[in-house]
Amino acid sequence: MNGISQTLDPAIARSLLRELGESARAFRFEVAPNPCVGAAVLAGSKVVSRGFHRVWGGPHAEVDALRLAAESSVPQSEWDTMLVTLEPCSTTGKTPACVDAIKRSGIRRVIVGALDPDPRHRGRGLEILEEAGIEVLVDPVPSPLQDVAPHFLHWNDNERVRRPRPWTIAKWAQTLTGQLSPPEDIGGGRWISGPTSVAEVHKLRGRVDAIVTGVGTVLHDDPRLTVRPMGAPGLAVDPSNLSKGSPPPQGPARIVLDSWLRTSPTARLFEESQDGELAGPVVIVALPGADPIRRRALEAAGATVHTSRGMDRFTLDLRDLWSWLWSQGYQRVLLETGPTLLRNALDAGFVDQLRIYTGNVRGGEGESLAPWLTEAKLLERLHRESGQDAVLEAFLR
Template sequence: MRATREREQEQFMRRCFELSRLAAGSTSPNPLVGAVIVHQGRILGEGWHKKYGGAHAEVEAFRSVAAEDRRHIPESTLYVSLEPCCIHRNTPACTDLIRRERFKRVVISVRDPHPEVSGRGIEILKSAGIEVVEGVLAEEGRELIAPQRIYYEENRPYILLKCAQSANGFMGIRGRRVPITGALSQRLVHRWRKESDAILTGSGTFIVDNPLLTNRLWFGESPVRILLDRRGRLAQILPKRPQPHSPTLLFSSRPPAVPLPSSVEWLPYPEEPHALQKLMQELAARNIRRLLVEGGAEILRSFLQAGLWDEIRLGTAASSLAHTASEKELLIPTPQLPPEARWEQSFSLENDRWDIYKRKLPV
């Protein structure tokens, strides 16, 4: 009997996770959350938090319940991937709805890391006589809200390093723009951009590749652009190049001598030691929860050496990077994976292979 109940709980919690991911890239700074209402094994309603400022998952699930099924709510179980909120911000507290509708039982995966919630929502429900079960598929639940956990616990964004390499392990040829992966991979990367709050690259990549760093191949918005300019070169270059309308933060060691485009904000490059850590804290202060790093080998290596990474997405092309004898010394090797990188999954797109690595989150 107990094993059957546990299987049922996991089944419906996985559905919560599936629902939550439908809003990837639309809810930040809020987390992804899904909810399912179940009565005697039958789903009465389900929903997810669709966008920041909109109704939470519990409300969406309740609204989806048919009128003739509302009478079953007091005998139903609410499954939700994250502890229901108990604070009033853009929307009312979800604990108010749950108490008002007299749900019998609430099953959650993990507690909300928000310091104003973090267990208070559970206690409010228990005080109202509602049975609360927590910890169902907790590891996956923690992964789902990793950007929020890291923001509150480490005062920085969730950092995703994206890297593309040739079959023989090189990222490019110094001083030249060299496409590595194919068209489908490019479209996938634009999806990742849409799912991120900000995208970061360094001055070397910006000067050589002249990337727009925008989302043009997937639906949704473009992220904030972040340019790292430790050598103070970009303030002179940016005004000479057409710039997208996406907000851009230029962290540079040299103040601009000429007016920058209206979309660009200059900020001083943080002083050493721990310049990257200070920069990440500045991004956290701006409510950036998820950062995609699309830099060259130097930028990627800097993040790896500083221990500032949570996920690595490594794309490998089927072909080797061709080069002349004179170009051999200009080949850029891919930075080595850190020993704590844990392989998660692989998949193929056309002739490209993508490997996903994560660092195990603290419990």
């Protein structure tokens, strides 16, 4: 690496970049499809702060590091260098462009671990910083993106960019034998996971643009699909993440795939929201031949009905649907549904990320997803606990 000033040992810079990349990886399931990024503000060789991109839609690592630096005892006039594992962004997305925050900070040198892999943005962030008189150095060795954020490279491959669709997280609860419905005498025939996991799911719902389900789940469970605070502080949507539509202030949209409009206009989806509950708009997706009388009844109940092409006369085409979801601004969606739609979405390759809760329940009703899971090619797998439940998180290859 040429040109790092004498005040910062290149070996220290490299090791710090490597450490930032590794620490940023801890947030991989929270930020995807965004990359894991870490940043540090330095004064000479002293690290003033370390920042990370911690949650999708939330501040980027550079902004987080600058915020923490401002809370430190080191005056801003002494900050001279920022290390960041990925080229700072130059466009406004869910949050304002990071290059502007860096320019405002008075930092004079930025050391970057990797260029933006998206050819539409690659190098642009560095150009803007250089135009502002900031020294820019690239050291691609310490934090290769293929190690810390392989999902991000896949997300930016040509096929996905050519045919955009939302990043899709499939979440389900299963019994020890892989069934999604417990035996009738357990959990009211519905609940497999415990209260800690249910609270986690509400938090996850607050971090997506839309929740997608199938009409089978609506008919069987009559769910609300809202974000509820669950009585515990910090579990509802974090207002600091509400910048520019992420998630929509009224909560994620609730999308029901319902070819023939079997959803009842009296379903709980249409009930008024309770205190602290974020209830997004209800969109029902049907085939063009669906009954117009049912359509009007659902519209009168508050739904928007969208008609979409079928793969055949009976089944909605998921490819068209996922493209449509993207066109509506839904960039990160949560698939919370039964085994029928889940299997189709998994087989079609539209699921990018998994969150699976396994409850301490034997047996169950319906198809087991255990054989599918045994064969699945999982990346970056994480096993953890949530109350009494075992949780598996992973990306799908």
